[in-house]
Each structure stands twice: as C-alpha cells, then as structure tokens.
Amino acid sequence: MSEIKDTRPALPPLPDDVRSAITELRRHYPTEEALLLPALHFAQKHWGGWLPEEAILGVADELNLAPAKVFGVITFYDLFHQSPVGRHRVRVCTNLSCALRGGNEILEAVKKHLNVAENEVSADGRCSVVGFECLGACEQAPMMMVDDDYHPHLTPDSASRILEELD
C-alpha cells in the first residue's frame, strides 16, 4: 500500500511571540484545545487585527487541531476576522440604550467621515467600522470602541474628531 503524501506547501512557523505566549499558557489548562481562543487572540494581535490563512493554519498546527475546526471557531465569534481590517477597528454600538441616545447617527457620521460602508477599510487603510451589539457600557451612550478603548458620550462631531486623531 502506498503512503498518501501531503503535497501542501510547508507552513511558515508561527512567529516566536505568538508561540511563546501559547507555551506560557499551557500549564494553566488541562487540554490543548482550550488554548484556541487565547491563541487566536495572540495571533490576531500579531497580524494587525485579522487572521490570514497562514495564521489560522499555524495555530491549528501548533495546537494539533484540524484546520476545519479552527475555521469553524473563527466564524462563530464577532471579534475574529478572516479578511483584512483597518489599522484601527471602530465598533459603534447600535443596540437599544445607545440607539435611544443617537447611536445610529454616530455610526452614520463615522461611515461618512471615513467614506466607507460597514466592514470596508478606508482608502488610506486606517480604519474599518462596523455597527456592533451592546458593548456593556450603556451608561456611556452613545459610545464606540476604537481598538481596545471605549469612547463615551459621543456626538457625530466628537466621534469624527476621535477618528481624526488616530495615526
């Protein structure tokens, strides 16, 4: 019986920072699989906010998981992205408490300011924006999240100013 040969090109190794972050976590979890969400967070950070195929396959390989399984997990969660995003990720809350205070207008203003539709990257590659579900900061309505930070009590003007100040 002849052996079935894996003809796929060899994967580039996971970057050291991602691999060592994963290794550091191992002793805290009883299974490899449980490292998947943390590993994807590390990888996404390394790759600038999204997960190119090499990142996904690299993580699957590192944790000994089927790639299909890892793809399935990524598509389940709103914070993992499989296509390029802007250098800054803008998430504008449009759920009820924010909507009652103008959240939809903030989203419109941000889209207009960047001249993009939702999930599009601005022409200069700086920002991508999306209307988001409740971010757990309804007392700050209307609010948005830019990368890892919350911005409270927005007006269309103040939201645009915050975007202006990003690099």
Add this chain to the structure above:
Amino acid sequence: MAFEAVLLRRSSGATALEVPVGLKEYRADGGYEGLEKALSVGPEEVIEEVKASGLRGRGGAGFPAAVKWSFIPKSDNKPKYLVCNADESEPGTFKDRLLIETDPHQLIEGCAICCYAVGAHTCYIYIRGEYVRQAEILETAIRQAYDAGVLGDSVLKSGFKLDMRVHRGAGAYICGEETGMLESLEGRRGQPRVKPPFPAIVGAFGAPTVINNVETLCNVPHIMTRGADWFSEIGTDERNTGPKLYCISGHVERPGVYEFPIGVTLNGLLEAAGGVLGGRPLKAFIPGGASAPILSAEQSHVPMDFDSLAKAGSMLGSAAVVVMDDTTCLVRAVYRLAKFFAHESCGQCTPCREGTNWSQMVLGRIESGNGRPEDPELLLRMTGNMSGTALCALSDACVGPVRSLVQNFRPEIEEHITSGRCPLPYRSVFGKTAGTGH
C-alpha cells in the same frame, strides 16, 4: 435607616479605569478578611452561611448560590472548577464591568471563597472579549494577589492551593449562557449543551463546575464578614435578599450603576438617577435587560426583585433597566432587540434560529409601514412556538420583549399597520437609520 452601599463602597459608581482599588488599599479596608474567615471556619460552614443569607444568582436566573455549590460532589480526587461568568453581554447591563474596573480584588476574594467552599483549585474568569482593559485590570490584580500569597500554592498560608486565570471570550452573547461558556472555554464554538447533566456534575473539561456571575461572587466576602443575618435583612422578603446593583440607561438624566436593597421600584431608581431625560413623561421600561418583557409606565411602582417582577409579568434578569420616554417607538425598540437575538442565536435549534429571524422580519415590516393586519397574531403564534422548545433560554429571551410588545402595547402596533407608517415623529434620539448590527 439609610442604606449603605456595600458592593460599590470602594467606588463612586462611576467608571474608574485609571484607578482601580489596589491590594494594599483593599486590605486596609478590611479586604480578604472574608477569605480569612472562610478558611478558619471550613468549607461546610461557608456553604451554610451563604445558604442562610438567601443570596440568589445575579446573572439572570436567580438560582440560590449556595444550593448550586452544594451540588458539587464532595469527593476530593477529581478536579473541580469555578468559572466566573464575566461575559456580561445582555443589552443594558454594565454592572459587572464596573465591579471589575473599580474593585477587582472584591471579585477575586469572592472567587477564592467559593473555590474553597467547593474544593476547586482552578478558577477561570471568563470575560467578554470586548472588555480588554478590564481583563488587564483583573490580570494586574491577580498578579498582586499571587505576589502577596493570597493566591497560589497556599492561600493565605492555609495550605489551600488555588490557580486563577482570566479567559477572554471573542464576541458572542451566547457564551454568557453557562454551557455555551464552557464550550467556549474549552476552545469550541459557544453552542450550549443539552442539560442534564448539569455543570455541577459534568462541567468544564468533564469535571464538576460551579458557574456564578461576577456580582453574585462579589457579595460573598461581605456575607462572610458581616454574616448571613445582616444580608438576609436587606431586601423585600426572605426570598429576595441583599444589596443589588441596578444598571439604568436610555432616556434618563444620569445613567449609571446604582446600589439599592433588592426590590427598589423604578420610581425610586429614577429619583436617584435624576428622572427621565429632559423631564419628559415615561412611556415604558425594561426592568431586567433585553430578555425581559417590557413594562408600561403604570408599573413603575413594582418592587424590582425576582418574585415581584415575575408576578408583574416580567423578570429581574440582570437588573438592566432601560428607560424609554413618550417619544420612543416601541415597535422600533423591540425590532432592534429581535435583530440582536437573531444575530446571537447559535443556530442549533430550529425554533430559535427561525423564530428570532422571523420576529425581526415581521417587526421590521410593521415599523416600515408594511405590516399586515394578521401580524400581531402571527407574532403571538410564533413566539408561542419558541417558548420552551429550544435547548437554552435564548429562544425565550427573544420571546420576552416581542410578546410583551403585542400584549402590553397592541394599539401602537395596530396604528403602525392601519396608517402604513410609524406614527411617532422622527427624533434624532432614535433615528431612522438602523445599523446592521454586524
């Protein structure tokens, strides 16, 4: 006697990302004395004390905390876990965020006491992925606790070993459901499991597991230091005890987290929060987050505790109070919530997957002026099919607001349908441009 804030005693009730209470400050204020007490009286006594306090879960379902703890098998040779639910994704809810931001050691102490009581040597705090800064604050506090010997190989020199980790989610409401959370923790899609077996028997990694909400656990140190009697005297009655955090948002002058004895009325809460925004009349309110049936202004005198709200046809849920003034279109409000549930349904169960989408679709057409005369009945029939027919409570969560709209505010729906348009004037505070919700 004026009520003294307990859970928020070290914070002003405002966000304090820059200056969370540190370990030194926490200990100087009596922090970790509850843990010391617990370690000195033994696990059984801790469970008895918490049981006697009447503490019910603050995450939504209101299950007695210590009863849940007592389900954990006593055998010592198998691993056991505590998973603290810091997923906080119920729209309108932001109390757990504040507890973590302002006073992280209070939560760590509560987790440690619970672990000791049930014999768990590992605690994961599952925090929603969006709470990046909050996860960092917790990690810093946990590091302080390790360095001071509060966590690690011998908790406060007791010989009890405890490892505590912050585990970040990645943006999915369903991971707040306890078994969805376990699936997610184990590295999978957050799709809820069939129960039984319950997590107390087969939980994280197949082992017995306690799952409690952040606020539930934050109450525990205070019960240990002040006693069950102190706790059970606060609140409406013996089934609704203790201090409670209420999140108030929407059309209100000073939105925020307010601590009251459980059972404050909307009127009482509004008074603390400066009243309805701009002094406008109140139209309706949600007492317990997006999953709670919507109540009308006439019910603003109902004590907001587990049983009184259930009797009034709604629920305390996560105590997320959303205030809506007289200009609010309730069809649009509920449409937005249905859209949320449709987006967040994990898709395993047909009634939930289809029902949440249909709810969104039918409400959308009513709001845009294309409603049909049979739509109110259609909504009732559909939601009837979504109740108690699915694996987890998300399906019923969508039923809550949708059914209450038809039952409590039917004339507003009918006006939409007969006039072929939204009867309320356009107002920028709830604009016409609905986001796609991602």
